[in-house]
Amino acid sequence: xxxxxxxxxxxxxxxxxxxxxxxxxxxxxxxxxxxxxxxxxxxxxxxxxxxxxxxxxxxxxxxxxxxxxxxxxxxxxxxxxxxxxxxxxxxxxxxxxxxxxxxxxxxxxxxxxxxxxxxxxxxxxxxxxxxxxxxxxxxxxxxxxxxxxxxxxxxxxxxxxxxxxxxxxxxxxxxxxxxxxxxxxxxxxxxxxxxxxxxxxxxxx
Numbered sequence: 001x002x003x004x005x006x007x008x009x010x011x012x013x014x015x016x017x018x019x020x021x022x023x024x025x026x027x028x029x030x031x032x033x034x035x036x037x038x039x040x041x042x043x044x045x046x047x048x049x050x051x052x053x054x055x056x057x058x059x060x061x062x063x064x065x066x067x068x069x070x071x072x073x074x075x076x077x078x079x080x081x082x083x084x085x086x087x088x089x090x091x092x093x094x095x096x097x098x099x100x101x102x103x104x105x106x107x108x109x110x111x112x113x114x115x116x117x118x119x120x121x122x123x124x125x126x127x128x129x130x131x132x133x134x135x136x137x138x139x140x141x142x143x144x145x146x147x148x149x150x151x152x153x154x155x156x157x158x159x160x161x162x163x164x165x166x167x168x169x170x171x172x173x174x175x176x177x178x179x180x181x182x183x184x185x186x187x188x189x190x191x192x193x194x195x196x197x198x199x200x201x202x203x204x205x
Contacts, residue, residue: 002061003059003060003061003064003065003090004060004090004094005056005058005059005060006055006056006060006094006097006098007056008056008098008101010098011098012094012095012098012099013095014095014096014098014099014102015092015095015096015099019092019095020038020096020114022092023038023041023089023092023093023096024037024038026085026088026089026092027041027067027068027089030068030069030079030080031077031078031079032068032069032070032072032077032079033069034069034070035067035068035069035079036066036067036068036069036134036137037130038114039114039115039116039128039130039131039134040130040131040133040134040137041067041093041096041134042096042100042113042114042131042134043113043128043130043131043132043133043134043135043137043138043166044066044067044134044135044137044138045093045096045097045100045134045138046100046104046113046135046197047134047135047136047137047138047139048063048097048138049097049100049101049104049105050104050197050200050201050204051138051139051141051142051145051146052142052145052146052149053142053145055097060090060094063138063141064090064093066137067089067093068080068089104197104198104201105201105204105205108198108201108202111194111197111198111201113128113131113193113194113197114131115127115128115131115190115193116128116129116130116131118183118186120183123183125183125184125186125187125190126186126187126190126191127183127186127187127190128161128165128166128189128190128193129165129166129186129190131165131166131193132161132162132163132165132166132167132193133165133166134166135162135166136162136163136166136167149200150163154199155196155199155200155203158192158195158196158199159196159200160196161189161190161192161193161196162193162196164176164180164189165180165186165189165190165193
């Protein structure tokens with residue numbers, strides 16, 4: 001089936017907690033190793049909305065298959081057992097995209113990213129690594145344009161937590177790698193991620 005493009009003007013209700021869990025379960029059950037989990041998806045969709053070329057100006061067929069690791073046209077397995085399952089996944093993804101769009105650009109005080117929670121010695125810490133990895137999957141689709149944003153004197157420092165948490169660990173400086181191993185430091189970086197996202201969204205409003 002063809003992928004319907006994202007149209008911000010089409011109203012759609014945000015996912016309920018049960019529907020968000022159903023989407024998480026669906027993604028977790030996909031056979032491809034490159035399929036995203038719900039945290040990665042949330043970060044990926046957020047970056048697509050804030051991208052230099054907004055997602056509404058792109059063909060869904062160019063960005064949506066990345067969510068499930070491709071359509072199985074090459075060497076990988078087909079991601080869905082049926083056309084009905086694929087259609088359901090597409091609808092849920094587009095509804096979640098619309099909800100993020102509405103929150104970021106109309107009600108930023110209501111926007112809340114989907115981060116993981118890590119438990120260390122009985123204490124819960126925010127961990128945005130998967131979310132940031134998904135975000136960077138989107139930035140990789142326009143590396144030059146996003147590179148200018150990450151290099152911006154005002155915006156770059158706000159986006160640094162995204163780069164540190166979601167980037168290639170082998171490229172980290174030893175000091176940064178050591179700090180990232182500390183749950184408290186990861187928690188602090190994770191809680192700083194929304195500042196950069198909201199600053200990007202503010203530029204578009």
